Amino acid sequence: MDAVGAYRGLPVENPESLQDVVVPIPQLRPRDVLVRVEAVSVNPADVGLRAGLPNSREPRILGFDASGVVEALGSGVSTLAVGDEVWYAGDFNRPGSNAQLQAVDERIVARKPASLSHAEAAALPLTTITAWESLFDHFELTSESRGTLLVMGAAGGVGSIMIQLAKELTDLRVLATASRPESAAWVRDLGADGVVNHHDLVATTQQQAPDGVEYIFSPHSRGNIDAFATLLRPFGHITAIDDAEGLDLLPLKTKSITWHWELMFTRPMFETPDMDAQKKLLAAVASLIDNKRLRTTATTVIDDFSAAGLREAHRQVESGHTVGKVVVTR
Incomplete structure (x- = not known):
């Protein structure tokens, strides 16, 4: 599958700081869903991780926030179905959302707000x-x-x-x-x-x-x-x-x-007994959004899900002058 990866920490102006790559489709664990990623957003956490990466022969697939569609289910999945539109913030210890497909534990994935587009939804989870x-x-x-x-x-x-x-x-x-x-x-x-x-x-x-x-x-x-x-x-x-x-x-x-x-990755990193609290809160927030009580924080949408588009998103976030969130969509 196509993805965007990094082999080492470089300034965002360097074309090699994020590169278009081809990597294997992820294998599913029993509690995983396989999501076709439609939109992601870039956070300071993404920027910091990219800039500080050690050298590697294999590309590190970055990205946390995502909105997309469930394509396949692990053997133990019970809360989601193929075709569900979902949103999530991912797991620091696993390959990220800057890819066509991503494997994510169902306990940190919820159905996205029905009233939001994938771009609008991707701004919010993390x-x-x-x-x-x-x-x-x-x-x-x-x-x-x-x-x-x-x-x-x-x-x-x-x-x-x-x-x-x-x-x-x-x-x-x-x-x-x-x-x-x-x-x-x-x-x-x-x-x-x-x-x-x-x-x-x-x-x-x-x-x-x-x-x-x-x-x-x-x-x-x-x-x-x-x-x-x-x-x-x-x-x-x-x-x-x-x-x-x-x-x-x-x-x-x-x-x-x-x-x-506060580190929102603590629950998925350590698979805490209440790991599904993130699923529940995302579901609660989706309901609040669909009832017009909350709104998306997306302010900039870059319609270029490629290394070039993601480098531009990283550049904007790294500037420190963004208001709201920067989203990259297909």
């Missing part, structure tokens, strides 16, 4: 799982939860769906970081109650939340710990998704602030 697990697993929020949530990187993929989930499924006030007019307009349109500037985080947040905030979501933790300690109320919570090594968290101790790590 960021939705990350946002959902942050809000409802780590912060343990409910429909009755109150207080203020500060969403860092709010115009990006995770922030764009987190704002919607928090406003739709909790009673929180949501503050969103944005520094450019287009990103500020985007987060307000998604439902943010206020916009703050990450270049002047403490002052602009305190203007809107003088008594502090209860929750912070952080994709950018380095250099912000003192600011978080200032802004959070006692017994507040932070969930972080970045890879900032060597963080000094001691400033958080005085207020008994809790630090959570």
